[in-house]
Amino acid sequence: MTSPVRALWDAPAAVPAPPGRVWRDWVLVGVIPALAVVEASVRTDVPWRWLWAVVLTALAPTLLWRRSRPFTMLAIAFAVGTAVGLATAGDPQLYTTAYFLILLYAVFRWGSGRAMVAGGSLVVIGMLLTFLPTPPQVADVIGGVAVAVTTSTLGLAVRWRRRARSRELEQVRLLEREQLARDLHDTVAHHVSAIAIQAQAGSAVAATDPGATVQVLQAIEAEATRTLREMRAMVGVLRAPDDALAPTPGLAEIRSLAADAAAPTIAVRLGGDLDSVPQAVAAAVFRIAQEAVTNARRHARGATRIDVGVDVDSDGVRLEVRDDGVGAASAAPGYGITGMRERAALLGGTCDAGPTPDGGWIVAATLPRAGWTA
Template sequence: MTSPVRALWAAPAAVPAPPRRVWRDWVLVGVIPALALVEASVRTDVPWRWLWAVVLAALAPTLLWRRSRPFTMLAIAFAVGTTVGVATAGDPQLYTTAYFLILLYAVFRWGSGRAMLAGGALVVIGMLLTFLATPPEVADVIGGVAVAVTTAMLGLAVRWRRRARSRELEQVRLLEREQLARDLHDTVAHHVSAIAIQAQAGSAVAATDPGATVRVLQAIEAEATRTLREMRAMVGVLRAPDDALAPTPGLAEIRSLAADAAAPRVVVTLGGDLDSVPQAVAAAVFRIAQEAVTNARRHARGATRIEVGVEVDVEGVRLEVRDDGGSAASTPSFGYGITGMRERAALLGGTCEAGPAPGGGWVVTAALPRAGWTA
């Protein structure tokens, strides 16, 4: 077998799996026998019309299993129809016979590759036997082949469209999972790091300064409250309908990083036309800044100050987060935080770099050009 035929032969059944039965199936099974009997009573010029009406009515229940057993139902219908056609030396002339096309459609819409190839061969054999029993006109042959091919192609088109749609939905789910993982990491890690630092400070001064211990506990309580509030907001966004989503953080919210009581102190500077930055870009800048501040608090040795600067101009947005800690390692540690920052920037056509700063400390820079989010 050639490669395309081999690939089709090995193709699995349609994904996602079809519904077993729906109300339309029962309507078809009830309507088709009635139509066949009515047509047989009206079209008195059709030979063997009552026989064909009974055969069509008897085969109508095959529609109930056309999704779960498409080839088997097609084989039953065409085998019985072809046998009756050969025995009566004529093809069925009742219009109700057209419902066989639903079975053919089902094979190419729901069946496996083997079912499609076998179903196509079955239809060809059935047509040849009928044509041999009663030689048809050329126009009838062309018309019959065209209808069968069109039905099969329609089933394939719907199948491929549904598969593409399923892949798109799966891709969206993966992106949502990645986005949720980043948000959880950025939000929770930021506040938990602040809590851990405050707890360490409280342990150090507990024996000598009870008042400082109280202040530390109050700061821990405030951080824990903010963490719970943000976690609840995220859960609410996941559960809310699309038109009730909570607002995402923007550039203005970067100032809130300076409100944290945890050391080292954070100084935020914002410049340029902040309102010109789209919400998605602003949220990404906020998350990158938040993660950079969290990393500085965790890893900057002896740092007393973290500077966060955002500048918006005609080129785009530039973010810089710098601490005054001791000399850092020349090679950054590629954890989930740095990876997440780079992914956020890359999704918007920008870049994010992290490394030692000249003269000591650590610096994170992110550049999000306008061309990246307007393309």
């Protein structure tokens, strides 16, 4: 076999895996028999109409397994349909038989490479066999082939689009892991190095200055506490997608967002005890603010001002990024909004984005202390 054919033959099943049965599957199983009976009652000119109605009713449950066993269900449906067509010496003229296309779509959407090749071959053989009793019209052949090819192509297009989306998300995760490795080095490793230095100093003065030794131990305790806090925060942040570069930014770096002279202007307000926020959490707040400002610059039509506010209190950190532009009434969450929400959620907080009653757009994130100290 040539390389393209071999690649198709060895292709695995669709990734990600197909979902389980949903309510729509049961609706289809219930609707198709009903449509077959109604059509058989109305179209009195169709030969063997009640036989075909019974066959379609019996084959309708194949839709329940079309994702997990796509080729098997297609083979069953086409084998039975072709056998009945040959026995009655005629094509199934009920429009309800178009449900077979759902099974064909499922093979190319969810099946493996072998299933796609075998399913396509099965459809071709089935079409040729139905042409044996009576020679078909050229228009009928062209129409049948066009419908089958279109259905198969649609299944492949949806399959490849979903796989491309999955690869993009995986790439985002890989990039974030690299960034979080930098965060780990710049925060926790810093405290561990300080502990090691203090321990060396304690060893040097232990014999001559017991008082200094106590101070060293207190310093080690303080560093160890901060390290533990940073590590707990990092465990949550390790699962959040975003991008960054070392050194890890903090709350104070949010002021740098206002340094860009390009319109709209950015006003930054920071309030509360900024030093009480762990570095990893502060980096998360900075990234959310950065993404929100970037989105406002890109999408807020007519915006002249972006206000960034950060408040730190005993409950945690609250961030608001608000613009005065004209935004959409709603927006489908892309990577930016999804990343902000996931980063906040993994630290035990929330992040909401949407239009304001008086116009403009607001991004509001709340990170409670319980989320990063638990």
